[in-house]
Amino acid sequence: MPERRGDAPTETDIARRVRAHGLARGRTPAQIAADIHEQCGPLFGTTRIKARRLALGVALSDIVAQVRALYELEGKPPPKLGETLLSAYESGHKRPGPAYLHYLCAVYRAEPDELGCQGPCICGRTHAHRPADGPAPVPRPREEPEPLVGNVVVPMPDDRQWITVDRRGADGPLSADVGEEDAVLRRTLLQLLAGAGVALDGEFLGAVDHLRRRMDDTLVSATVSPTMLDQWEETTLGYGRLYQATPSLRMLCDVLLDFSEVRRMCAQRQPVELQERLCRIAAQLAGLSGLIMINLGDHRLARSFFRTASTAADETGDRALRAWVTVREALVPMYYGDPREALHLARKAQDLAGRAPSVAAAMAPAVEARALGLLAMRGRSDAAPGARRALVRGRSVFDQLSKAHTSDLAFGFTERQMAFYEGDTFTNLGDHRAGDEVLSRALTLYAPTDWVDLTLVRLDRAICRLHAGDADAALDVAQDAITELPAEHRSDILVHRARQVGAAVAARHGEIERLRGFREALSAPATSAPARRTDPAEQV
Secondary structure (H helix, E strand, O other): OOOOHHHOOOHHHHHHHHHHHHHHOOOOHHHHHHHHHHHHHHHHOOOHHHHHHHHHOOOHHHHHHHHHHHHHHOOOOOOOOOHHHHHHHHHOOOOOOHHHHHHHHHHHOOOHHHHOOOOOOOOOOOOOOOOOOOOOOOOOOOOOOOOOOOOOOOOOOOOOOOOOOOOOOOOOOOOOOOOHHHHHHHHHHHHHHOOOOOOOOHHHHHHHHHHHHHHHHOOOOOOOOHHHHHHHHHHHHHHHHHOOOOOHHHHHHHHHHHHHHHHHHHOOOOOHHHHHHHHHHHHHHHHHHHHHHHHHOOHHHHHHHHHHHHHHHHHHOOHHHHHHHHHHHOHHHHHHOOHHHHHHHHHHHHHHHOOOOOHHHHHHHHHHHHHHHHHHHOOOOOHHHHHHHHHHHHHHHHOOOOHHHHOOOOOOOOHHHHHHHHHHHHHHOOOHHHHHHHHHHHHHHOOOOOHHHHHHHHHHHHHHHHHOOOHHHHHHHHHHHHHOOOHHHOOHHHHHHHHHHHHHHHHHHOOOHHHHHHHHHHHOOOOOOOOOOOOHHHOO
16 A cells, blocks of 8 residues: 555654664764754755754754853843744754854754854854764663753742733734934934034933944844835945945934834844844944944944944844954954954954955954054064065955945945055054055045045054154144044044044154144134045145
8 A cells, every 4th residue: 555645754753763763872962963964854955953953852942942041141131042043044044143153052062063054163162072982882871861952940049030021002002112212313413404513412322322222122023024125225335335424423313213213123023034134234234333433432332333233243144244243343442442452353353254255354354454553563573574464365355355345435345445454554563655655545545525534544644754753744734634624524533543643743752842733723623614625646
């Protein structure tokens, strides 16, 4: 009698039988997983990560519960990992990000390659328990059973407060979810449009940080149409193109108002394929907000936004996006902190980017070179050769980038940025001739409206004048770079860098007379009308 279709063995049936035989023969979970993958892979497309779970005989919910338990034991907020996302990993539709991959390796006690993922774990440690060489011994009875994956007991304190879920209002109208921070941002934007002066006070910065925290709390999937996501992606890329041409505070208001809309869309469940796109938009907007906060001089909020961007990027499983967030975060300590931290983040970004040409793969070595240049300027003897090697690596990857990757100052890495980073590195290494030559070329590549980078290039050229021994010329170049800026573009990062030029002059030549006028010019209120911009070739 022919076998009925309904009697055909399923993937679970075969995996259960393979596991039973493996346990009877004393094989390890890793060996059983390999057997399941070998037998079920050709028939059902079983992935290695799914074979690992089937080898342990546990459900998706068990794995999710143990990952959550590890997060709780480490004092971290609960992850967004759920059965739907884990199922997407097992089906091969998505790949786990570096953070989730680390915890899955810890739960399965496996290396990334044993779960079908390339590269080492982000923690740099091994997770697998390697059996000794030779045949596996037959298991003997134990006084207590070996704990299985999923059998995690998390001790709860007696005074732990239970969370009360309010289910009222299910039939009532839903809130528009427009917070107070939206009102603060809109009011600030209206004041800017009206030409009124706006200060970065506690209310504004509090609203900005509260909005970021709300996005952290609601980075989950939402139901949204692909057409709407197309529009959000175009809007986000548009912000990248206008990033330096628009005053920082105005740009921040625009970006965060859209960021707030994306957060509201994240508050509802959505299909996995749409969740990834929405999280990508959230990561890009959060990263762009971090860049703007660098320009405005608030490095604490900048770091917070980059953490939010990392959380969103991890949800996409895109290592290139995660690397972009990391290399952009390296600019925070580059300008406001320790160059050693910038060096660490730049190298971490290179590890995340891998060998494939990408924006981060080209930018990270250039950032590494700048950080090493700063360390060389502070007396680290081995930094200079490393900086030059990093520039060569960065240029090599940059030459392989597509035009789409080299046309955007925010989400890409352009030729003018590469020239700026090269010139900055040469300047910090004390090679003022090479630095001035490369920076002069960079000036010709930037558009007149690329205010931030264009001014930073001019300030670097002031340092070149200082290295050449002309302190007065250095102060003149730095002062002109700042005073020629329109008032709305005189951001903190530029004034901060100009003051560093003054400090460098004082360190080399003492309190010369020209320094007093320079400091007074920096402290004077900026004029509201844009100054006439000279041709880059005419700028000293």
